Amino acid sequence: MVLPSVNASPNGRVKVAILGSGNIGSDLMFKILREPGHMELALLTGIEPQSEGLARARSMSIHTSHEGIQPILDDPDIKIVFDATSAHAHVRHAKLLREAGRIAIDLTPAARGPYVIPPVNLGAHMNEPNVNLITCGGQATIPLVYAVTRVTPVPYAEMVSTIASLSAGPGTRQNIDEFTFTTARGLEVIGGAKQGKAIIILNPADPPILMRNTIYVLLGSEEVDREAIVASVEEMVTAVQMYVPGYRLKNEPVFEVRETPEGRRTLVAMLLEVTGAGDFLPPYAGNLDIMTASARQVGEVFARHIQSQEIKQ
Amino acid sequence: MKAPRLTDTTLRDGSHAMRHQFTSEQVRQVAIALDKAGVPVLEVTHGDGLSGSSIQYGFSLTDEMDLIEEARNAVTKAKIAALLLPGVGTRKELKDAIGRGIQVVRIATQCTEADISQQHFGMAKEMGLEAVGFLMMAHMRPPEFLAEQALLMESYGADCVYVVDSAGALLPDGAAARVRALKEALKIQVGFHAHNNLGLGVGNTLAAVAAGADQIDGTLRGLGAGAGNTATELIVAALDKLGYEHEWDVFGLLDAAEFVVAPFMPFQPIPDRDSIAIGYAGVYSTFLLHAKRLGQQYNVDPLEILVELGRRKAMAGQEDWILDVTLELAKQKNEGKSYGSL
Numbered sequence: 102m103v104l105p106s107v108n109a110s111p112n113g114r115v116k117v118a119i120l121g122s123g124n125i126g127s128d129l130m131f132k133i134l135r136e137p138g139h140m141e142l143a144l145l146t147g148i149e150p151q152s153e154g155l156a157r158a159r160s161m162s163i164h165t166s167h168e169g170i171q172p173i174l175d176d177p178d179i180k181i182v183f184d185a186t187s188a189h190a191h192v193r194h195a196k197l198l199r200e201a202g203r204i205a206i207d208l209t210p211a212a213r214g215p216y217v218i219p220p221v222n223l224g225a226h227m228n229e230p231n232v233n234l235i236t237c238g239g240q241a242t243i244p245l246v247y248a249v250t251r252v253t254p255v256p257y258a259e260m261v262s263t264i265a266s267l268s269a270g271p272g273t274r275q276n277i278d279e280f281t282f283t284t285a286r287g288l289e290v291i292g293g294a295k296q297g298k299a300i301i302i303l304n305p306a307d308p309p310i311l312m313r314n315t316i317y318v319l320l321g322s323e324e325v326d327r328e329a330i331v332a333s334v335e336e337m338v339t340a341v342q343m344y345v346p347g348y349r350l351k352n353e354p355v356f357e358v359r360e361t362p363e364g365r366r367t368l369v370a371m372l373l374e375v376t377g378a379g380d381f382l383p384p385y386a387g388n389l390d391i392m393t394a395s396a397r398q399v400g401e402v403f404a405r406h407i408q409s410q411e412i413k414q
Numbered sequence: 415m416k417a418p419r420l421t422d423t424t425l426r427d428g429s430h431a432m433r434h435q436f437t438s439e440q441v442r443q444v445a446i447a448l449d450k451a452g453v454p455v456l457e458v459t460h461g462d463g464l465s466g467s468s469i470q471y472g473f474s475l476t477d478e479m480d481l482i483e484e485a486r487n488a489v490t491k492a493k494i495a496a497l498l499l500p501g502v503g504t505r506k507e508l509k510d511a512i513g514r515g516i517q518v519v520r521i522a523t524q525c526t527e528a529d530i531s532q533q534h535f536g537m538a539k540e541m542g543l544e545a546v547g548f549l550m551m552a553h554m555r556p557p558e559f560l561a562e563q564a565l566l567m568e569s570y571g572a573d574c575v576y577v578v579d580s581a582g583a584l585l586p587d588g589a590a591a592r593v594r595a596l597k598e599a600l601k602i603q604v605g606f607h608a609h610n611n612l613g614l615g616v617g618n619t620l621a622a623v624a625a626g627a628d629q630i631d632g633t634l635r636g637l638g639a640g641a642g643n644t645a646t647e648l649i650v651a652a653l654d655k656l657g658y659e660h661e662w663d664v665f666g667l668l669d670a671a672e673f674v675v676a677p678f679m680p681f682q683p684i685p686d687r688d689s690i691a692i693g694y695a696g697v698y699s700t701f702l703l704h705a706k707r708l709g710q711q712y713n714v715d716p717l718e719i720l721v722e723l724g725r726r727k728a729m730a731g732q733e734d735w736i737l738d739v740t741l742e743l744a745k746q747k748n749e750g751k752s753y754g755s756l
Contacts, residue, residue, distance in 0.1 A: 362473050
């Protein structure tokens with residue numbers, strides 16, 4: 102995306118660190134290096150001295166450490182910390198970072214702070230010390246549910262995420278229920294649906310399929326302004342494309358009338374495809390790409406906010 | 415020779431053909447009849463497992479938890495089972511179902527993704543349930559591969575793992591080879607679940623039993639997804655004639671099929687044109703009614719939709735791809751392109 106580059110001189114940039122040297126941490130590193138905006142990646146840390154991720158970062162002249170969170174706490178200039186470890190580890194990290202006065206952007210399912218979706222509610226959380234990115238499926242689908250609820254009330258929203266088996270790591274596989282709960286909750290809390298439901302399917306096809314999401318939204322009444330809904334959805338797709346270029350609807354929203362337990366309702370179905378930018382992870386892993394792209398975007402917005410606060414002072 | 419254990423899934427796989435519109439009274443009558451005829455396990459759940467009631471798969475008329483309880487109260491000896499697909503249902507619904515009286519849970523994953531089921535097997539065993547693994551779309555991978563996935567489920571605590579021919583795409587040799595591979599690799603029991611899309615429900619089940627299957631599935635009148643399942647009354651009659659020792663009341667099951675189930679069936683599933691295409695193309699049997707509905711709505715031949723879904727290697731539960739494919743085919747049709755044929 103095009104960012105204002107007025108304050109983006111190296112000296113004026115806000116120092117950030119990535120905690121976690123796995124696939125997600127590495128992809129995020131590539132994204133920040135490619136488009137630093139108002140950020141300067143000061144450090145990437147892990148806990149395995151021999152980790153490939155740390156070696157890769159070193160080869161790109163990024164400072165690294167295998168001592169986890171400690172070197173980040175030791176450097177007071179680091180203002181923003183991306184946590185790409187695990188929910189379990191983040192519970193501890195969240196407390197330490199809060200005490201140290203750093204902003205934590207949480208890519209794990211720990212959810213110690215409010216859920217954020219950049220084009221929906223990020224602005225409301227600029228004073229939070231910790232924000233959470235929900236799930237990959239949540240980042241993909243919640244914006245479109247919100248795009249409908251801002252036009253008309255939505256009693257029920259459902260998302261079906263199909264991802265390539267190869268892009269589902271052990272964390273997702275061992276905690277698949279958490280994906281379902283958290284995403285459904287995000288559809289309600291941020292998407293604005295009265296009730297949310299999430300389904301995830303792994304597809305082992307070779308070559309791997311691109312991340313696919315289907316969003317079903319039941320509307321409160323049969324009388325709906327289709328044009329307003331379509332326009333709102335298109336606007337939202339454009340807003341997400343600003344930071345996830347591979348985000349696109351395969352068709353215009355499809356309207357149907359369905360029998361539901363609550364009677365006849367208008368259904369809006371949206372078929373979404375996410376191609377990853379291929380920064381480090383392969384393009385089919387759109388599910389991982391949308392997490393790191395959202396994280397980078399959230400970091401950028403916080404960095405700009407910090408700078409503007411400093412200028413005021 | 416001892417007959418395999420029979421699980422009747424009329425009240426779960428049959429839910430697909432019923433478009434998930436089972437009433438409590440229908441469930442009660444079927445449960446009573448199966449229990450009386452000596453069927454030891456009855457599966458009762460939304461067709462797509464616990465929490466399957468959705469836009470993606472179809473909403474249930476009656477809450478599945480109420481149906482589970484209805485069945486549990488209707489039986490005297492039979493155990494009640496529920497199906498759970500991790501990614502659709504969660505441990506929360508499993509816990510609710512245990513509270514309503516299930517004693518067996520069948521945990522189903524794509525045949526390549528057994529490792530998403532660990533937490534569910536863990537809970538099932540912790541809560542004292544019998545836990546059965548279901549490797550769906552088993553035709554898509556060779557026997558040795560399936561055996562490795564089954565070993566994962568065994569390590570999570572499964573008491574039995576099924577080879578599940580969700581697409582009704584296997585031929586008898588393929589069914590037998592897969593059951594044999596699991597029998598050789600596992601210490602626990604092995605099961606086989608068939609669909610009749612190629613007219614091989616009974617044939618494949620017999621081949622699986624000959625290969626050593628300890629558990630098999632059936633539904634009364636074959637009520638189920640696609641061309642339906644192995645008919646319970648047919649397989650018991652066949653196994654009886656083959657001389658297997660069993661405790662089933664064969665004529666009781668003929669009566670249950672004819673006088674309890676047939677009267678409320680919306681249609682008799684048979685290997686018709688579109689169902690055969692499902693078996694031939696190797697797609698999930700439940701796609702049948704969705705493809706028929708969307709095909710009619712968008713004026714596209716359901717057979718073309720199903721074959722294209724097979725080409726894209728759609729897996730179990732990917733009903734949303736049917737809309738995607740239908741819209742694409744409709745668009746191509748309007749643009750005057752022909753789209754190949756079977």
